[in-house]
Amino acid sequence: MRVNKHFCSVSHACIPSKSQALNCGSRLLVVSGTVDHKYSLSGKCGRRRRVVASVATEQSVDNAEGTLSTEGEAFLAGRSENGSVQSITISYRDKKVGKHVEGRKYESVSVKDYMDRSRDFIVPDGGPPRWFCPLECSHPPKDAPVLFFLPGVRRISFTVIFNIQLETYTGMDGIGLGLILHHQTLADLFEVRCLHIPVMDRTSFEGLVKCVEETIRLEHKVSPMKPIYLVGDSFGGCLALAVAARNPTIDLILILANPATSFNKSQLQPLFPLLEAIPPELHGTVPYLLSSVMGDPVRMAMADINDELPLLDTVQQLSENLEALLPRLSNLADIVPKETLLWKLKLLRSAALYTNSRLHAVKAEVLLLASGKDQMLPTRDEAIHLLNKLSNCRVRYFRDSGHTLLLEGGINLATVIKSSRLYRHSRNRDYVLDFVPPTPQEFKEVYDKKDWWFRVATGPVLFSTLEDGKIVKGLTGIPQHGPVLLVGNHMLMGLELVPLVGEFLRQRNIFVRGIAHPALFSKRSDEGLHQENQIDDVRLFGAVPVSAKNLFRLLSTKSFALLYPGGAREALHRKGEQYQLFWPERSEFVRMAARFGATIIPFAAVGEDDIAELLLDYNDLKEIPYMSNWIKQLNQDVQNVRSDMPGEVANQEVHIPGMAPKIPGRLYYLFGKPIATAGRENELKDREKAHSLYLHVKGEVEAGMSYLQEKRKEDPYRQIIPRLLYEATWNFTRQAPAFEP
Known part of the structure; x- marks a missing residue:
C-alpha cells in the first residue's frame, strides 16, 4: 500500500493477509488482520488523534479502533486473492474539529495542483484499479450520500502562451484527480471516492465495469435507502452509463461531463493508423498531433484567479499561472509510451460501443454536462442524442467550455448539483430537509x-x-x-x-x-x-x-x-x-x-x-393562434394547484407576457x-x-x-441617473438615500 500527504491508496489486494505498513512521510499506520477478523490500527507521531476504521465485505461489517497522528480519511478498495471486493474506510479526526463551518473559505486550487499531485499517481506500480478518498473530502456531513468519481482516459493537451514560447504538453488522465477543483465544495455534500486507473493497467472496459459494479452493489447493500452518485468524466461517462444499465434497481444518479459515447465520431478516429505507424523515437511528436483536441488552457489557468482583480493584475496572474504549468508538464509525454496511448484509445472505442448498445436499459436519473467548445468529441450533438435516448435525462450546457470541463474555471459542480434538484439523502426527495444553504x-x-x-x-x-x-x-x-x-x-x-x-x-x-x-x-x-x-x-x-x-x-x-x-x-x-x-x-x-x-x-x-x-398580457396572447397553442403546451404538464377555487385566483396558467423596459x-x-x-x-x-x-x-x-x-x-433618487451620480461620488460603496419613513 502507498499513502502520501494528499490521499490514501492501495497497490494490490486491499485487504492484507499479513501486517502491512502504510508510509505517510514520517508517520506510520500499521494495518494487520485477515478478512475474517477485525482489523487493528495503530499509529503515533506528535499529538494523538482518535481513529475509527471499518472493514466492509459482502458478508459483514467489522469495526476497530486505534490512534493516528494525522488528520483525514481514506477509502481503500480492491480485489482480494479470491477475487471478491473488499474495502477499508479509515477515518481519523480531531474531536475539536467540527464539520462544515458556515462561511468558511476554500483554499485556492488550480491545474498546477492537479499536475503536482499527478506525479504521485503516474508512477507505474503494477497494481489494479483502486479507489481513494482525497483528504480534502475527509469530513463528510452526517448521513451524506456517496459520490464515486469515474475519470476519463483521454489525453489532455495544454498550449502555453503569452510571455513564453508556444509549446504543447500532454498528460494522461485516468489517475482520478479530475475533480480536484471541486473536492472542497463536494466535501460539504458527499462522501467522495475516486477511481484510480494506473498508467500501465490493461483492464478491459468490461473488467472496469465489473470493478465499479461490485463496489456500487456493496455500497447499496450497506446503505440501501441512500442514492449513489456516479460522476463520469468523458470515458468515465461511458463507465457510469454501463453500470447503470446493468443495475436498474439501484438508486443511481449519474452526472456525466462530456461523455465519450460519441467516440466513434471523434477527431481521434483517423489517428489510429497514424499512431500505430509512428516509430518509438518520434513518440514525442504525439502531443503536437493531439493539440487540436485540447481543453481551453486559458480557462484552466483562470480557475484560481480572483475575478475582482483589476484587469492588469488579472493578465499578470494568468501569465504566471500559464508559465507555472511549464515545468509540471514538460516530462509527462515521456512517461506514457505509445503502446499505452493506443491501448487507451482502443479502450475508449470499446467503451462507446458497449455503452451505446445498452442505453435503453438505463433507468437512473441523469444530468449531462455538455461543453460548447469540445474539440475532442461532438458533445453538443451527442447531448441532444442522449436527451432523446435516455428516459430520465437533463442537460446543462456550457457554451464556452472545452472537453476538460471539470478542470476549467467558471463551473462549480456542487452548485450545479444543488441547482439542478439532484441532491438528496434518500430515495424520495425532500425539498426541505435535503436543502443545503448556498455558500x-x-x-x-x-x-x-x-x-x-x-x-x-x-x-x-x-x-x-x-x-x-x-x-x-x-x-x-x-x-x-x-x-x-x-x-x-x-x-x-x-x-x-x-x-x-x-x-x-x-x-x-x-x-x-x-x-x-x-x-x-x-x-x-x-x-x-x-x-x-x-x-x-x-x-x-x-x-x-x-x-x-x-x-x-x-x-x-x-x-x-x-x-x-x-x-x-x-x-x-x-x-x-x-x-x-x-x-x-x-x-x-x-x-x-x-x-x-x-x-x-x-x-x-x-x-x-x-x-x-406590459404590452401583451394573457388575454392578448390567447387571441393569437400560435401563442395560444404555445401556452396550452407550456401548461400541459404543470399542475394547477388552485383549479378547484372560485374566482380569478384559479386562473394560474403560466405564460410569458410581452414587456417593454423603461x-x-x-x-x-x-x-x-x-x-x-x-x-x-x-x-x-x-x-x-x-x-x-x-x-x-x-x-x-x-x-x-x-x-x-x-x-x-x-425620493430624490427615484430615477437611475441621479441615483448613479450620487453613488459614483462614493465610489459605489454607499447606496443613495431614499425618503424618510
Missing part, C-alpha cells in the same frame, strides 16, 4: 455577479416595522429566529424576488425559503440544451414547490418561508391590474402558522411600473409589524377568527403598497 461563494456568484445589473438599475430600498409600529430603514424589525411567514404581493414576473431574498441574506444572514409555482420544478423547465439561468438560482436558494405539505415542513423546521397568496395570477396580471391582490377568499395559511407559533409578517413591494410596461426607477419594500401567533393556536382554530386575521394581513399588504406609492414621490 458565501455561491451567494456572491449569484447576487454580486449575475444579478448586480438588476440591483444597480433598481436600487432596492427595504423598510421594516418595529414592535411599537415605527417604520425604519433596513430589516431591523424582522425577528432573528423562525418560524416566520412572510406574506406579500407579487409584482409583474416576480421582479421583487431577487433583491428581497438577497438583502435578507446580506443584511441579516437569513435564508428565506420561497414557496414557488410547480412550473419551476417541472421537466419542461429543464428541456433542451439548458443553460444556467434564473430558475436554477431560485432552486439553489431553497425554493420549494407550493403545497400545504411543504409549508408545514418549513414551519416545523423553524424556517423563514416566503408566501405569495396571489400566486401566478398575481405575478402574471393583466393590463391595468398592477398593485392589485388576487388572493383566495378564505385563509390558506393562518391556522398552519398558528400551529407552529410562527410570526406572520405582511409586506408590500412596489416599483414594477417604473421598470417595465428607464428604470426604484424598487421599494415595506415589511409590516410582526404578527405573533404563538399561544393563539386554540383561538385561531376557529375558522372565523382565522379568517379575520387573514383579512387583516391582506389589509396590511394593501396599506403598505399605498404607503410606498405615495412616499416614493419624496
Whole structure:
C-alpha cells in the first residue's frame, strides 16, 4: 500500500493477509488482520488523534479502533486473492474539529495542483484499479450520500502562451484527480471516492465495469435507502452509463461531463493508423498531433484567479499561472509510451460501443454536462442524442467550455448539483430537509455577479416595522429566529424576488425559503440544451414547490418561508391590474402558522411600473393562434394547484407576457409589524377568527403598497441617473438615500 500527504491508496489486494505498513512521510499506520477478523490500527507521531476504521465485505461489517497522528480519511478498495471486493474506510479526526463551518473559505486550487499531485499517481506500480478518498473530502456531513468519481482516459493537451514560447504538453488522465477543483465544495455534500486507473493497467472496459459494479452493489447493500452518485468524466461517462444499465434497481444518479459515447465520431478516429505507424523515437511528436483536441488552457489557468482583480493584475496572474504549468508538464509525454496511448484509445472505442448498445436499459436519473467548445468529441450533438435516448435525462450546457470541463474555471459542480434538484439523502426527495444553504461563494456568484445589473438599475430600498409600529430603514424589525411567514404581493414576473431574498441574506444572514409555482420544478423547465439561468438560482436558494405539505415542513423546521397568496395570477396580471391582490377568499395559511407559533409578517413591494410596461398580457396572447397553442403546451404538464377555487385566483396558467423596459426607477419594500401567533393556536382554530386575521394581513399588504406609492414621490433618487451620480461620488460603496419613513 502507498499513502502520501494528499490521499490514501492501495497497490494490490486491499485487504492484507499479513501486517502491512502504510508510509505517510514520517508517520506510520500499521494495518494487520485477515478478512475474517477485525482489523487493528495503530499509529503515533506528535499529538494523538482518535481513529475509527471499518472493514466492509459482502458478508459483514467489522469495526476497530486505534490512534493516528494525522488528520483525514481514506477509502481503500480492491480485489482480494479470491477475487471478491473488499474495502477499508479509515477515518481519523480531531474531536475539536467540527464539520462544515458556515462561511468558511476554500483554499485556492488550480491545474498546477492537479499536475503536482499527478506525479504521485503516474508512477507505474503494477497494481489494479483502486479507489481513494482525497483528504480534502475527509469530513463528510452526517448521513451524506456517496459520490464515486469515474475519470476519463483521454489525453489532455495544454498550449502555453503569452510571455513564453508556444509549446504543447500532454498528460494522461485516468489517475482520478479530475475533480480536484471541486473536492472542497463536494466535501460539504458527499462522501467522495475516486477511481484510480494506473498508467500501465490493461483492464478491459468490461473488467472496469465489473470493478465499479461490485463496489456500487456493496455500497447499496450497506446503505440501501441512500442514492449513489456516479460522476463520469468523458470515458468515465461511458463507465457510469454501463453500470447503470446493468443495475436498474439501484438508486443511481449519474452526472456525466462530456461523455465519450460519441467516440466513434471523434477527431481521434483517423489517428489510429497514424499512431500505430509512428516509430518509438518520434513518440514525442504525439502531443503536437493531439493539440487540436485540447481543453481551453486559458480557462484552466483562470480557475484560481480572483475575478475582482483589476484587469492588469488579472493578465499578470494568468501569465504566471500559464508559465507555472511549464515545468509540471514538460516530462509527462515521456512517461506514457505509445503502446499505452493506443491501448487507451482502443479502450475508449470499446467503451462507446458497449455503452451505446445498452442505453435503453438505463433507468437512473441523469444530468449531462455538455461543453460548447469540445474539440475532442461532438458533445453538443451527442447531448441532444442522449436527451432523446435516455428516459430520465437533463442537460446543462456550457457554451464556452472545452472537453476538460471539470478542470476549467467558471463551473462549480456542487452548485450545479444543488441547482439542478439532484441532491438528496434518500430515495424520495425532500425539498426541505435535503436543502443545503448556498455558500458565501455561491451567494456572491449569484447576487454580486449575475444579478448586480438588476440591483444597480433598481436600487432596492427595504423598510421594516418595529414592535411599537415605527417604520425604519433596513430589516431591523424582522425577528432573528423562525418560524416566520412572510406574506406579500407579487409584482409583474416576480421582479421583487431577487433583491428581497438577497438583502435578507446580506443584511441579516437569513435564508428565506420561497414557496414557488410547480412550473419551476417541472421537466419542461429543464428541456433542451439548458443553460444556467434564473430558475436554477431560485432552486439553489431553497425554493420549494407550493403545497400545504411543504409549508408545514418549513414551519416545523423553524424556517423563514416566503408566501405569495396571489400566486401566478398575481405575478402574471393583466393590463391595468398592477398593485392589485388576487388572493383566495378564505385563509390558506393562518391556522398552519398558528400551529407552529410562527410570526406572520405582511409586506408590500412596489416599483414594477417604473421598470417595465406590459404590452401583451394573457388575454392578448390567447387571441393569437400560435401563442395560444404555445401556452396550452407550456401548461400541459404543470399542475394547477388552485383549479378547484372560485374566482380569478384559479386562473394560474403560466405564460410569458410581452414587456417593454423603461428607464428604470426604484424598487421599494415595506415589511409590516410582526404578527405573533404563538399561544393563539386554540383561538385561531376557529375558522372565523382565522379568517379575520387573514383579512387583516391582506389589509396590511394593501396599506403598505399605498404607503410606498405615495412616499416614493419624496425620493430624490427615484430615477437611475441621479441615483448613479450620487453613488459614483462614493465610489459605489454607499447606496443613495431614499425618503424618510
